[in-house]
Amino acid sequence: MSSIPVMIPWLGEEEALAAAEAVRSGWVAQGPRVAEFERAFAEYLGVPHAIAVSSCTTALQLALIGAGVGPGDEVVVPSFSFIATANAVTYLGAVPVFADVELSSGNLTPGTVEPLLTDRTKAVIVVDQGGVPVDLPAVEALVAGRGITVVEDAACGAGSLLNGRPVGSGAAIAAYSFHPRKLxxxxxxxxxxxxxxxxxxxxxxxxxxxMSVSAADRHAASGGASVVETYDEVGYNFRMTDIQAAIGLVQLGKLPAMVARRRELAARYRELLGPLGERLVADPPHGSSNFQACWLLLPEDAPDRTEVLARLAEKGISARRGIMAAHLELPYKGASRVELPTTELLTGRSLILPLYHSLTEEQQDTVVAALREIVG
Structure with missing residues (x-):
């Protein structure tokens, strides 16, 4: 492994004990801890309803079903996002319509969305890319009265703020990820x-x-009475386990400290890298980022990004290519209806720097020194 990885989840003994307690309880599938995690997450966001699922991809699929998206519908999405954003649309037989993003945030704006709206547009998925909060109210205002639902892909967003509130809290429907690359x-x-x-x-x-009645509710039926569930529409197995939820409850308590530390390290990166001319992703005017992805736009005269990554790896530093562009991948190649110059610039010239809670200033100095040597 690299001596300085790009990401290390902040997991420890408290999470291990919580998971072990769930195992010892005998209830390891979706059950009381999932319900508790849902309540705690909803309370953190200030929303009335939270539904735990197996991944953000399945969360997006359910969100789109909730928005009424089906075969033949169009859904405007950013290409500048992990491919799951577009895939969730495709799973439902709908058509992802790729929009460009703004350079500063990597997010959709009303200006990039509006030219792609048609009478077949059923939804728009806005993404808080890398934790940078998207201007949700602006996009909602654009589509107001058109029968279009704005779904917020807040996969990277837990801990980020939009106008002082947690991202996703104002969305009609939002989806979050708890993958290890997330906070x-x-x-x-x-x-x-x-x-x-x-x-x-x-x-x-x-x-x-x-199921009309969940497995947990059937099990808890008073007096051991038999409860027979019905199945009124085709459903999915998108459940979270109680073991995962037990870990999630511990992690949720750590979230403020995670965000504070990442913001501190991102500010230090900006201070140290500023003289080189590289541009680090920053807070937008309408919010603050958790810096889930601390991405750097390399100068035009820098070596090729692939070379930069290879030379960093030789020095024991694991960085990553910038956020992908889905329209350049084989399943969606040639599918874009418009040119996406900002997306292609960002995906081709950006890289993601090591950033995690336990990153030391000494390690950060090593990363910066290596970049200074490689980029010049």
């Missing part, structure tokens, strides 16, 4: 949040095969 991790896992109670109830059924 708050459950190993794998995700969450859907929404404002509407009937929609939340439906999504809870859909994540558990469409």
């Amino acid at each position: 708050l991790t459950t190993g794998e896992g995700g969450m859907v949040t929404c404002q509407d109670g009937e929609l939340a109830a439906r999504l809870r059924r859909l994540r558990e095969h469409g």
Whole structure:
């Protein structure tokens, strides 16, 4: 392994004990700890409903179902995002329509979305890319009255703020990721949040095969009475386990400290790298980032990004290519209806720097010194 990896989850004895307690309880599938994690996450966001699921991808799929997306519909998405954003649309037989992003944030704006809206547009997925909060109200204002739902892909966003509130808290529907590359991790896992109670109830059924009564509720039926569930629509197995939820509850308590430390390290990167002319991703005017991905745009005269990554690896430093562009990958090659120059610039010239809670200033100085040597 690299001596300085790009990411290390902040996991420790407290998470291990929580997981062990779940195992010892005998209830390891979706059960009381999942329900507790849902309540705690909803309270953190200030939203009425949170539904725990197996990944952010499944969260996005349920969110789109909740938005009424189906075969033949169009959904505007950024290409500058992990491919799962577009895949969730494709799973439903709908068409992902790729929009460009703004240079400073890597996020969609009303100006990049509006030219792609048609009478077939059913939804827009906005992404808090790398933890940078998207201007959700601006996009919602653009589509108001058109029968279009704005779904917030907040996969990277836990801990970021939009106008002083947690990202996703104002969205009609939002999806979160708890993958190990995210600040708050459950190993794998995700969450859907929404404002509407009937929609939340439906999504809870859909994540558990469409059951009218959950397995946990059947088990808890008073007096051991037999409860026979029904299945009124085709559902999915998108459940989270109680073991994961137990870890998630511990992680949620650590989230403020994680964000504070990452912001401190990102500010230090900016101070140290500024004289080289590289541009580090920054807070937008409308919010603050958790710096889930601390990406750097290399100067035009820098060596090729692949060479920079290889030379960093030779020095024991693990960085990553910048955020991908889905329209350049084989499943979506040639699918873009418009040119995406900013997306292609960012995905081709940016790289993600090591950033995690336990990163030391000495390690950070090593990264910066290596970049100074390589970039010049």
